[in-house]
Amino acid sequence: MLQDCTMAVQVKVPTILRPQTGGSKTVEASGDTLDAVLKDVDAKHEGLRARLVDDEGKLHRFVNIYVDDEDVRFNGSLDAPVGENSTVTILPAVAGG
């Protein structure tokens, strides 16, 4: 099968969000910012983005997202640049009171 060469970003999905991806640990997407990648993922796996981004368009504080091992909170949040062969890792924060 021909591989679409623009679909090279790997998105790693945590256990809690795998019901949204049909059980897949990793999904492929395209986009040059985190926002674009998440929108692309959401087009195929509807509902995933809503678990990560709130109504005001900000990342939920319950979740950490990394582009190539860098926490996007320190790199533009949803505007964080994503390279063609980047890996986006989504992890729920481990925290509490």
Next chain:
Amino acid sequence: MLQLSQEFHDRIVAHARRDHPDEACGVIAGRDGRPERFLEMVNAARSPTFYEFDSLDLLKLYKDMDSRDEEPVVIYHSHTATEAYPSRTDVSYASEPDAHYVLVSTREDQADPQRPEFRSYRIVDGVISEEPVEII
């Protein structure tokens, strides 16, 4: 039910006492639901009322577990002034439906501070279910 070795039980209690009055936190990773590898984590919040794994520590931890085919079997933390029961914040952050959430209390006004309250829960979709802890 959570089955835990005496050693892991004692290490959780020792960590909680050492970090008191701040909350202590950590993970016991393992396979097939068996707690095997004890990993103390730093509480990045360094707070008596909140704990949080540092975001880069968290990434490193999950990559490490992934490469070993492990899961977080136990996620523990301490409450330093209240009982060993999940707070509303604990429930809102809980996102490992297969993990045992272990709470230990280091509060001074408990029945027997030599044997601190040590309890375990499942937290799934916002619902807390306590489970027995068997020390083996």
